[in-house]
Structures are given as structure tokens and as C-alpha cells.
Amino acid sequence: xxxxxxxxxxxxxxxxxxxxxxxxxxxxxxxxxxxxxxxxxxxxxxxxxxxxxxxxxxxxxxxxxxxxxxxxxxxxxxxxxxxxxxxxxxx
Numbered sequence: 001x002x003x004x005x006x007x008x009x010x011x012x013x014x015x016x017x018x019x020x021x022x023x024x025x026x027x028x029x030x031x032x033x034x035x036x037x038x039x040x041x042x043x044x045x046x047x048x049x050x051x052x053x054x055x056x057x058x059x060x061x062x063x064x065x066x067x068x069x070x071x072x073x074x075x076x077x078x079x080x081x082x083x084x085x086x087x088x089x090x091x
Contacts, residue, residue, distance in 0.1 A: 002053035003066040008046055016056065016069050024073035037062060 005017040009025060012032050017023040032040040040046045040058060048058055057063035071078040 003051040006051045
């Protein structure tokens with residue numbers, strides 16, 4: 001699925017809408033406390049969130065795979081999203 005819209009919310013949360021209609025709010029408070037994401041503690045920088053469809057990003061260096069956000073909204077493991085069953089016609 002492609003992310004089609006992302007908006008920053010108060011408290012280091014983002015609201016994301018996907019092309020299949022799935023949408024939700026994800027809390028990134030813990031993420032902005034760590035490593036390269038610490039600059040996003042500045043709310044002005046955090047509010048500059050955008051998407052190119054495959055990533056949720058703040059800059060070329062700070063991004064999260066949109067599939068991970070999709071899985072978070074669905075409360076599932078991202079690996080589960082990659083393993084869709086395939087069906088074949090009987091011989």
C-alpha cells in the first residue's frame with residue numbers, strides 16, 4: 001500500500017492515510033527520543049513530515065518505511081504483510 005497523506009499531530013504523533021483506505025494515528029514519541037531521530041524533538045521539524053508513497057519522511061536522512069507504519073496501524077508484524085498467499089489453478 002502507498003501512503004497518500006501524512007499529517008503531524010500533537011505529542012509526536014502522525015496521522016497517515018493509505019491508498020486502500022486504511023488510516024490511523026501512530027505515536028512516535030519513543031522514536032524521537034533515539035539516535036538520528038532526536039532532532040525531531042523540535043516540534044517545528046517534526047511538523048515537516050511528508051510522504052512519497054513508500055516512506056514517511058522529514059528529510060532525505062530521516063524517514064520510516066511506510067510499510068512499517070501500515071503494519072503498526074493494523075497492529076501486525078510487517079513481515080506478515082509481505083507474505084500474501086498465492087493461489088494456483090488445479091492441474
